[in-house]
Structure formats: C-alpha cells, structure tokens
Amino acid sequence: MPKLLRVEDLSKTYTSRRGGSSGGSVLALDGVSLTLDRRETLAVVGASGSGKSTLALCLAYLEKPTSGSVWFEGRDLQTVGEAELRRVRPKIQLVFQDPASSLNPRLSALDLLSEPWRIGGAFARSDWRTQACELMRITGLPPDLLDRRPMEFSGGQRQRLAIARALATGPKILILDEALSSLDPALQAQIANLLVDLRESRELAMMFITHDPAMALHLADKIAVMEKGKIVEQSTPGGILLRPQHAATQRLLAATPRNVSRSQEPVVR
Amino acid sequence: MTIRRTLAAWLLFTGSLHLIVICAGFLAPYDPAEQDREHPYSPPMVIHFVDAVGHFHLRPFTYLLKPSANAFDSFEANTTQPVPIHFLVAGARYKLLGILPLRRHLFGGGRGRIYLFGTDGYGRDILSRILYGGQISLFAGLLATALALFFGTSIGCCAGYFGGWTDDILMRGAELCLALPWLYLLLGLRAFLPLSVSPIGAFFLIVAVVGTLGWARPARMIRGVVLSAKERDFVRAARGFGASPVYLLWRHVLPETWSVILTQAAVLAPLYVLAEVTLSFLGLGVPEPTPSWGNLLSSLQHYSVLVSYWWMYFPAVAMVPFFIGYLGLASSLQEWADPAKIEA
Amino acid sequence: MRYLARRLLHAIFLLLGASLLTFFFTALAPGSYVDEMRMNPQISADSIAALKAQYNLDKPVPIRYAMWLRSVANGNMGFSFAYDVPVGPLLLMRARNTLVLTITATLLAWIIALPLGIWSAERSGHWPDRTITWITGTLLVIPDIALALGFLELAVRSGWFPTGGMVSIGFDSMTLAEKLKDLGAHMVPPVSVLVLAAQPLLIRHVRAAMREEFGKGYVRAAEAHGISKKRILWRYALPGAANPLISLFGFSLGALLSGSLLVEIVTSWPGLGPLLLEAILARDLYVVTGGILISTVCLVGGNFIADVMLYWADPRIRKKETAE
Numbered sequence: 056m057p058k059l060l061r062v063e064d065l066s067k068t069y070t071s072r073r074g075g076s077s078g079g080s081v082l083a084l085d086g087v088s089l090t091l092d093r094r095e096t097l098a099v100v101g102a103s104g105s106g107k108s109t110l111a112l113c114l115a116y117l118e119k120p121t122s123g124s125v126w127f128e129g130r131d132l133q134t135v136g137e138a139e140l141r142r143v144r145p146k147i148q149l150v151f152q153d154p155a156s157s158l159n160p161r162l163s164a165l166d167l168l169s170e171p172w173r174i175g176g177a178f179a180r181s182d183w184r185t186q187a188c189e190l191m192r193i194t195g196l197p198p199d200l201l202d203r204r205p206m207e208f209s210g211g212q213r214q215r216l217a218i219a220r221a222l223a224t225g226p227k228i229l230i231l232d233e234a235l236s237s238l239d240p241a242l243q244a245q246i247a248n249l250l251v252d253l254r255e256s257r258e259l260a261m262m263f264i265t266h267d268p269a270m271a272l273h274l275a276d277k278i279a280v281m282e283k284g285k286i287v288e289q290s291t292p293g294g295i296l297l298r299p300q301h302a303a304t305q306r307l308l309a310a311t312p313r314n315v316s317r318s319q320e321p322v323v324r
Numbered sequence: 325m326t327i328r329r330t331l332a333a334w335l336l337f338t339g340s341l342h343l344i345v346i347c348a349g350f351l352a353p354y355d356p357a358e359q360d361r362e363h364p365y366s367p368p369m370v371i372h373f374v375d376a377v378g379h380f381h382l383r384p385f386t387y388l389l390k391p392s393a394n395a396f397d398s399f400e401a402n403t404t405q406p407v408p409i410h411f412l413v414a415g416a417r418y419k420l421l422g423i424l425p426l427r428r429h430l431f432g433g434g435r436g437r438i439y440l441f442g443t444d445g446y447g448r449d450i451l452s453r454i455l456y457g458g459q460i461s462l463f464a465g466l467l468a469t470a471l472a473l474f475f476g477t478s479i480g481c482c483a484g485y486f487g488g489w490t491d492d493i494l495m496r497g498a499e500l501c502l503a504l505p506w507l508y509l510l511l512g513l514r515a516f517l518p519l520s521v522s523p524i525g526a527f528f529l530i531v532a533v534v535g536t537l538g539w540a541r542p543a544r545m546i547r548g549v550v551l552s553a554k555e556r557d558f559v560r561a562a563r564g565f566g567a568s569p570v571y572l573l574w575r576h577v578l579p580e581t582w583s584v585i586l587t588q589a590a591v592l593a594p595l596y597v598l599a600e601v602t603l604s605f606l607g608l609g610v611p612e613p614t615p616s617w618g619n620l621l622s623s624l625q626h627y628s629v630l631v632s633y634w635w636m637y638f639p640a641v642a643m644v645p646f647f648i649g650y651l652g653l654a655s656s657l658q659e660w661a662d663p664a665k666i667e668a
Numbered sequence: 669m670r671y672l673a674r675r676l677l678h679a680i681f682l683l684l685g686a687s688l689l690t691f692f693f694t695a696l697a698p699g700s701y702v703d704e705m706r707m708n709p710q711i712s713a714d715s716i717a718a719l720k721a722q723y724n725l726d727k728p729v730p731i732r733y734a735m736w737l738r739s740v741a742n743g744n745m746g747f748s749f750a751y752d753v754p755v756g757p758l759l760l761m762r763a764r765n766t767l768v769l770t771i772t773a774t775l776l777a778w779i780i781a782l783p784l785g786i787w788s789a790e791r792s793g794h795w796p797d798r799t800i801t802w803i804t805g806t807l808l809v810i811p812d813i814a815l816a817l818g819f820l821e822l823a824v825r826s827g828w829f830p831t832g833g834m835v836s837i838g839f840d841s842m843t844l845a846e847k848l849k850d851l852g853a854h855m856v857p858p859v860s861v862l863v864l865a866a867q868p869l870l871i872r873h874v875r876a877a878m879r880e881e882f883g884k885g886y887v888r889a890a891e892a893h894g895i896s897k898k899r900i901l902w903r904y905a906l907p908g909a910a911n912p913l914i915s916l917f918g919f920s921l922g923a924l925l926s927g928s929l930l931v932e933i934v935t936s937w938p939g940l941g942p943l944l945l946e947a948i949l950a951r952d953l954y955v956v957t958g959g960i961l962i963s964t965v966c967l968v969g970g971n972f973i974a975d976v977m978l979y980w981a982d983p984r985i986r987k988k989e990t991a992e
Binding site for chain 1: 556557558560561562563564565566567568571576579
C-alpha cells in the first residue's frame, strides 16, 4: 500500500513583482523529500527562515510548489485538476500558528466549526449544531461557548477551536504549524496529549512544525531538521539526540537548556 | 460624544433632510409645473403676524402681490389684501412616494397665492420646484453612487483576488480613467449620447454616465482591501476546506470591505449629485419642465436674471445642508471604520 | 534619468489610451451631425454625401482612428463642422486661455494654501488650526456652482469687476499696462472662484502631510538638537513632505482643470469649456474629441512636470536608480 503522503524533490520560489529590477525572488524550499504514513508523527524543526512554514503550506497545497511532486494517496497533486483538488483538500488540514488570525473574528464558534460542512456538504444544516458540540467535546471545550466569537475565548481555547475545526473535515493528515508555540507549557502539554489521543482514535498522520526541539523529541516518531530550505538530517528522536550528524542539528540541540547532568556547562550563556 | 453617537447624529440629520425631500408632495404648496402667468419673477413673500394697521393675528399671513407702480416688471405687496396661510389645505393632487394619491398639503394660501421663495419666469413657485427638484437631483446622485460602487467593488474584487494579468489590465484601466479630467470626460461621454431625451430617459442616462465613469477610485481602494484580506490566515483556512473563490469572496473578503464601501458612498454622493446638477445646469441633463436643482439654476446664466432676481439663487443654497450632512457622515464613518487613522 | 524616461513613456501611454477611448466613443454615437443634417430637407443628398466623404465619415471606425491619429501627428486635428475652420488652431487658442486661467489659479491657490496648511499643522489643535479647519469645512460644503454664481452676482452688484469675458472691447488699442490691468480685472472673478474652491482640498492635504512629517523621528531629533523651527521647516520637514505634496500638486491640476470648465462657462471666459459645450450641443464631433484630448494633454503634461519636480526634489529616487 502506498504511503499516505510522499513528497519528492519539492521546491518553492517566491517572486515579488514589486522588487524592481533587483529581483525579489526567494528560494524557500530547495528539493525537499519526505514521507508520512498513517499514525506517524513527523516533526520538522529548524531555525526561523529555514522554510518550515512554506513546507506546511505546500503540503496542505495552499501554495503551489514551483517544482517537484506531492503524492497523496497515490496521486500527484501537481497534476490533478481544480475540482479534484477541492475534494482532496479537506483530507489534509493545516492548523495555523496564530488562531486569532486564522479564525474569522466576525463569526461565532458554531459558524467556524460548521464552515467545512457548509462548503463540502458532509452534514445537513440541522445536524451542524450536534456535530459541532461533539467536536467541542473531543477537544475539551465547553459546549456553551458554541455561540461566542473567538475573541471571547482564551488563548488555549482558541487553539483548541482551531484544532476542532481542522478535525471537522475528517482529515487523514493534520499539519500543525507552530501551533503550540504561543501557549504556556501547561497548555502545551494538555494539547499535546489531546493530539496523541486523536492520533490513536482517528488514525491520523501528524506533522509538527516547531522550533522547539524538546517538543519534537517528545512527540515525534521521526524528526526532520531543516536549514535554508533543505532537509539536512532526518532520523528518529533517539538518533537525532545521540548522534546528530549535521551542524545545524547540533546547533539546535545546543540551544536547548539541558538538564541531563548537573556537571554540564550552565544553561544560560 | 462617542463615535457611535456622532455617527447616529449625522445619520439622523441627513436622513431628515432626505425625508423632507421625499415628502415634497406634502410640503410643497404647489405642483412644480403649475404656472402663474400673472406673477412671473415675483419676489419671495414675507410672513407677517402684525398687519399694516398694527393688529396682531394669530394666523400668519402674507400680502397679495400687485404690479409695482414705480418699477416696470416687478411686484410689491398689496397691503390691503392679506392672504392668510392655511394649514393642511387641499391643493393639487400628488402621489406620496409615487403610490399614495393625496390632496393635502402642509400649508397653502387658499384662494390667494403664497410664494415663500418667489417665482421663476413662468410664475412657478420656487419652493415647490426646489423640493421636487431635490428628489430628482438627490436620487440621481445616490443611484449613480450605488452604480459606481457596484462596478468599483466588483472590479476591485476581481483585480485584488485574481491578481496577475487581470489585476494589471484593470488597474491600468483605472489609471486611465483617473488621468482624464473628470468633468471633461463626463461631458464627452454625454456628448456621444442622444441629446434630446425624455425626462425619464435623461435621468437614467445621467445615472448611467456618471456611475459608469466613477468606478476607478473605489475599485483601487477595494482592491487594496481585498489584497490584504486574501493573505489572512482565515481565508487560507477556508481554502483548505475546498472553498471556491466565489465563496471566499462572499463570506470572508467582502465583509472586510463594507467600511470602505460605506465611507466611499458618503464621499461620492455629493460629487455625483453635483455632477447631475452641473449637467442639468448646462442643458445636458434633465430637460424642462421637470425640475432639477441644476436646471433651476440655469436661468441665472442670463445677465438680467442674475442682476434683478436674487431669489433664483435659492436652489444653490438648498444644496448646502445636504452637503454638510454628507460631509459629516463621511468623516464620522471614516472615524468609525478606522479610529487609528489621523484625520486627513 | 531612467525614472524620467519611464514616466514619459507612461504619459504617452495615457495619451494614446485617452485618444482611443474618446475616439471610440464616437463609434457609439447614435446621432451624428450629418445624420441630423439629413433630416433637414433643404440640404441636398449630394452635399451630404460630399460632406461625408470629405470628413471620411463613411469609412469604418478603426480606419478613421488610424487616419485621425496620423493627421494629428502632422498637426492637423480635423475640421469643425459648425465653425468651418480647422480644429487645431481653434483649440489651441482656447486652450491657451484656459491655461492662463488654470495656471494662475493653481499658483495662487498653492501660494495661499501651503502657508496656511503648514501653519495649521504647526499649531495643530489650537485656534489657528481650528479656525482654518472651520473655514475649509464651510468652503467644502458650498458647491462650486454656487460659488461661481455667487461671485458673478457679487461682481454684478458691486461693479468692481467685469462680469464676463476675457478682455474688454478696445483691448487691442490699449497700452501694455492697460492691457495687463484689463486682463487682470477680468480674471479676478473666475480665478477667485477656482482658488476658493481648491482651498479645502489643498489645505487639508498639506496639513495632513506636514503633520505626518512633523511626527517623524528625524524631525523630533532635530528639535531635540535645538535647531530653529524655521530651519527645521525649510530644510527638514518640507523636503521630506515633497513626495505627497508634489503628487497633491498633480492631483490639484486635474481638479482645477475640471473646475475651470464650469467657471469658464459661467463667467463667459473664452476657454475650452464654453467651446466644448457649444460643440456638444452642435454635435461637432472633431471639436469635442479634440477638446477632450487637449485637456488630457494639459493634465498629463502637468503631471509629468510634477514627476520632474519630484525627481529633482527627492534624492531617494535618484539613489534608487544608481543602485539598480
């Protein structure tokens, strides 16, 4: 059975037309290849500007890659038509970093959660409220918030709402773009556990984008390290921690406060 | 006062002014086409409460006019013939809002004639003509504004959303429209359409011409809003659910444009009312005998009228409160929509 | 220099586009001069046919456009049906009169608005600012028709200024000084109307631009260094605000040109305005097209001059060029 997601030699160049004749093109992704299967969790780590977010956008196919292929369930999304693409989209969902901007502030939680069904027609209008309640329950949100606007939620609740909405389409792949970065550690832990539960119950494939190596080490089956648009190292957490090969990986690990042994150098330099 | 209260105040003010014009049939003592050949160019009548012998009357009255003994072609008050002002009198038939046939007017002179703002060359009451003329001018201006905003929003949305070639071509077109001097373009477009048309035809012609030319500025502004809205994460998220461009525009992008649209409406409305007035003034707009503020003023182009009959100027004065209202609305709408912006 | 070349090309593109637009309007015209002549039984069918041939009215529109474009390049802008003279000289003379009016009005308007706007920005929130804002608000709500007619009324009643036209009878026999005085007197009503009508627009935008400039870091730093206010204004703030001010200048040209159309008609100033109106009513095709085009030329030309001024005033544009 082919892997759920297979990415081959993906590249993405951003050109800005207003850059003038000096040329404003940026090579965000440079020949990235990876695979992801059901119940797998892949963590992509790297410094700012390494291309992680671009990767997330390209995998969710919200940006069109300049070259390379994205094979989802055996079909190359680069060659597929617009109508087919729209049918595939709900199966790969992206949770954005800042829920305040990814949730339309004018809509209520019910409107936001039911949007995929409004577009795709998975449920009849009369079922929306019950289904939305169910999603809220799964993500640990009190159902009486259903008619409130996102601005009335706390930060952690908003992120759960964003995740709940991503689940509304019944996706096979969930991509989280630094989705936990804006939360405090206790909240991070809660949501991380929630995601692990979901992964089991729904057989989700998950991809975490993060600049926090500790989180990646904790949650993932595989870790990919990115630098300047390329994947420079890909391994299991154990492999990365014990035998980091690439200089970028080593730098990332060195930046993490370590509490492994007290005889080490002080954490704060 | 809070921004909301100021906005409400301006809305109330402007709305009341428009209501006065809508109820022209009730408020105007005469039909605008009704001529009084015996009193051409009669000056405005003054309302009195105390008569020539010093008696006080509760009911206000004016004096009937008789041809003046001293000056040729002018009138003076005949103090022996007071005309009491009656209220809620029956007068010429009219249709309120175009549907309800009525005969009651707010006030009238009964058997005598009351010309509070004087009459024009055909003896038609200026007050009535201003009220009815306001209907034409304001309605034309507002309709043209709606048309221009409709075109502007559609084109701005297309340009902003689709980008690329569409955006380039549309924005170049907008630049072209904005590069030409506005009034010249307006007259030019009017020139190439039939000159003598019926009043209704002229009305819609003016609306079409003014509205069609006005798309450029709103289009550019809307395009800006759409461009920034397009990149918002929640639009991306909706695309992630498989939303079509139409859905995205309708549900997520357009609501962001409302404040711009409303503000532009308040800014453009006076300009377009003025456009109709200018066209009618020059004889290219609504033809006689249908009154419009523009053609009410056109007789002032004659030297003799300008010199002798100052009350013919009143339609110009009538426009001012409306412009004050539109301006007030525009600035309070701007503040309401974007409180952070420094007033320009 | 490359910036200027680009702007020149842009200007030419605009002119071509405008000429295309106006000329193709004529294709939509459902009634032409000749058709209306046809309704007149006194004109024979032969002379109508001859007229059509003479003016090439029987050829298809794209060909007419090409021929017209070629003849314009040669300096010939067509023929006026009504006046029976070549359009070119007629338009040029009227355009000259319009430009006299518009340029004077523009200069005066800026001479008044710039200091007032700066003063208003400097004393923001205090009584000078508030008075000026109040006055501009009042002017803004008075439609320019009302202003024009009002000024005319004033001229008539007071007798201080001539009530119309450009020059008095017997102009040619006056001395130079008398001529200037006469012209000046005739110019007062129309120029005053244009200047007054333009004030709200100009003062408000100048004030906004200067306020923005005053709030910027480099101006504050200069103040902190104890540099005199006058120096800050002339050497720091004004040059910094050059960009928005010069584009305002270009915009004001367009507004004044449009405004002058109406004012000319009301005060009987022999410019493009009355000519255009007559030509429209007489369905004089080439005069209308030519009139719109000449006004566009004036506007585009004026904007190009503004671009040149900007190039000269703003070193950032020149720097960007050398960096490319």
